[in-house]
Amino acid sequence: MDAALRVRGLTAGYVPGVPAIEDVELDIAGGHSLAVLGPNGGGKTTLFRALLGQAPWRRGEIEVRGALAYVPQTERSRLDFPIDALGVALMGRYGTTPWYRRLSRADRRAAHAALERVGLGDHARTPYGELSGGQRQRVLIARALAQEAGVLLLDEPMSGVDRPSADRVLALLAELRDEGRIVLISTHDIDHARRFDGVLCINRTQIACGSPQDVLNAEVLARTYGAELVRLGDGARAIVVQHHTH
Amino acid sequence: MLDFVQLPFMQRAALELALLAPLAGILGAQIVLRGLAFYAHGVGTAAFPGLVVASATGVPAPAAALGTGLLFAGLTDGLRGPRLAADAATALALVGALAIGVVLASDVFAVGAEVDQMLFGSLLAIGADELVGTLAALAVVACLAAVFRRDWAVTAFDPAHAGSLGIRRAGDWTLLLAIAVAVVAALDAAGALLVSAVLVLPAATVRPFARSMRGLELAAGALALVQGLLGLWLAYELNLPPGAAIALVGGAAFTASLALVEVSRLRGGAGPEGA
Numbered sequence: 001m002d003a004a005l006r007v008r009g010l011t012a013g014y015v016p017g018v019p020a021i022e023d024v025e026l027d028i029a030g031g032h033s034l035a036v037l038g039p040n041g042g043g044k045t046t047l048f049r050a051l052l053g054q055a056p057w058r059r060g061e062i063e064v065r066g067a068l069a070y071v072p073q074t075e076r077s078r079l080d081f082p083i084d085a086l087g088v089a090l091m092g093r094y095g096t097t098p099w100y101r102r103l104s105r106a107d108r109r110a111a112h113a114a115l116e117r118v119g120l121g122d123h124a125r126t127p128y129g130e131l132s133g134g135q136r137q138r139v140l141i142a143r144a145l146a147q148e149a150g151v152l153l154l155d156e157p158m159s160g161v162d163r164p165s166a167d168r169v170l171a172l173l174a175e176l177r178d179e180g181r182i183v184l185i186s187t188h189d190i191d192h193a194r195r196f197d198g199v200l201c202i203n204r205t206q207i208a209c210g211s212p213q214d215v216l217n218a219e220v221l222a223r224t225y226g227a228e229l230v231r232l233g234d235g236a237r238a239i240v241v242q243h244h245t246h
Numbered sequence: 247m248l249d250f251v252q253l254p255f256m257q258r259a260a261l262e263l264a265l266l267a268p269l270a271g272i273l274g275a276q277i278v279l280r281g282l283a284f285y286a287h288g289v290g291t292a293a294f295p296g297l298v299v300a301s302a303t304g305v306p307a308p309a310a311a312l313g314t315g316l317l318f319a320g321l322t323d324g325l326r327g328p329r330l331a332a333d334a335a336t337a338l339a340l341v342g343a344l345a346i347g348v349v350l351a352s353d354v355f356a357v358g359a360e361v362d363q364m365l366f367g368s369l370l371a372i373g374a375d376e377l378v379g380t381l382a383a384l385a386v387v388a389c390l391a392a393v394f395r396r397d398w399a400v401t402a403f404d405p406a407h408a409g410s411l412g413i414r415r416a417g418d419w420t421l422l423l424a425i426a427v428a429v430v431a432a433l434d435a436a437g438a439l440l441v442s443a444v445l446v447l448p449a450a451t452v453r454p455f456a457r458s459m460r461g462l463e464l465a466a467g468a469l470a471l472v473q474g475l476l477g478l479w480l481a482y483e484l485n486l487p488p489g490a491a492i493a494l495v496g497g498a499a500f501t502a503s504l505a506l507v508e509v510s511r512l513r514g515g516a517g518p519e520g521a
Contacts, residue, residue: 052409052410054409054410070410072406077403077404078402078403082453082461082462087458088403091396091400091404094396094397094400094412094413095411095412095413096412099392099393099396100392
């Protein structure tokens with residue numbers, strides 16, 4: 001897999017002339033992961049939508065090598081939908097299957113392989129709504145793998161997931177990166193962000209981008225989170241007070 | 247006891263119900279998963295003034311009903327916004343359509359005697375024309391479903407992110423159009439006010455037990471046929487209006503389904519596990 005993502009001067013938003021993010025610059029090669037860190041309303045979702053070509057308006061350049069796939073938050077998906085894990089993974093093949101063709105054996109094999117890859121091969125027939133939060137998150141990752149994505153965009157993949165499941169998801173993401181993919185996650189958890197190769201801090205505009213050691217310092221975090229940041233003791237550790245608005 | 251199956255009008259009524267069953271399967275599943283039951287009911291009610299005008303002027307009834315039904319769909323879409331929720335917009339348009347229909351029927355065109363049939367159906371008066379109309383509606387819906395069914399399914403499962411799976415945005419409009427066509431087809435059997443009994447109730451009844459989209463569609467279609475025939479038989483035996491009899495059977499089945507879900511829940515049946 002030979003993925004690459006290059007972003008220059010990206011400005012995007014929902015109303016023309018009112019940018020939700022401004023001047024984002026990124027350069028990521030395959031086999032690297034990046035955490036997009038920022039407060040709620042800071043533009044993480046807008047950045048992902050712009051990368052997917054779904055922002056209502058945008059300026060700047062985006063160059064992508066490899067297919068993009070988006071992994072939504074499991075909390076937002078429907079638990080009462082009559083579908084099993086395999087059915088969700090198969091949705092990853094819909095985009096490449098014309099309407100007049102049935103899903104092929106190859107499509108089914110790919111969806112099965114994707115479920116195996118995320119460690120849920122024996123849950124293929126389990127109803128999606130009966131899986132745990134962490135398992136559902138992995139099924140949605142399998143759906144992205146079934147899309148044969150080189151670039152994975154994950155929206156807060158550890159939210160609504162208990163700690164052991166979150167660790168399992170993080171380990172899986174590291175493996176997928178090691179296979180040559182680009183893994184981007186949005187998060188507001190500084191500890192999770194530390195475990196990625198790079199960190200992009202945004203709050204409407206790009207505050208900093210680099211390795212966690214270079215970026216995750218008191219000054220950058222203060223500029224990223226503003227008044228939401230609470231320093232602990234020595235100033236090197238900090239927590240974020242979240243004001244959920246959605 | 248089964249002598250009624252030899253009566254031609256009963257045979258035509260049963261055939262009509264058999265043609266409506268696949269519509270109740272394919273679209274009923276979408277309606278209950280997308281929360282479009284009120285929309286379906288609204289299109290049915292909006293068809294009422296169209297039927298009144300058609301009866302008085304000689305315009306073909308299905309065309310007039312589809313016209314006012316689609317006008318209703320466009321109107322609710324235009325009315326809703328930040329200040330008016332979609333269900334409130336539907337309710338407003340629905341009340342307006344019913345009121346306009348009543349005024350037209352009683353004061354403008356004086357078609358009072360037929361109002362009952364328009365509102366509650368006339369399953370026993372189904373003729374060849376109505377059967378052909380329902381067959382045509384089934385063909386239209388089958389074509390739309392063949393082209394768009396994956397788009398409909400993904401949008402129902404994951405509305406905000408269907409686009410990232412390569413799903414066409416036209417899907418939504420095609421679904422609303424298909425539902426409007428099916429509602430108009432069901433008017434002869436169930437009337438403007440009872441179409442939901444045919445198109446929505448079966449899917450709502452079997453939904454808690456369905457494990458796949460295909461299973462939900464098949465079960466809803468089968469139940470629509472069974473409850474339709476049972477209602478038809480009851481109407482014949484007890485001299486009831488058939489539309490209302492079908493609605494009552496459907497309501498009883500739905501109540502039984504609710505009770506079954508509640509009993510299995512109280513017995514500690516499996517619900518979604520925690521994270």
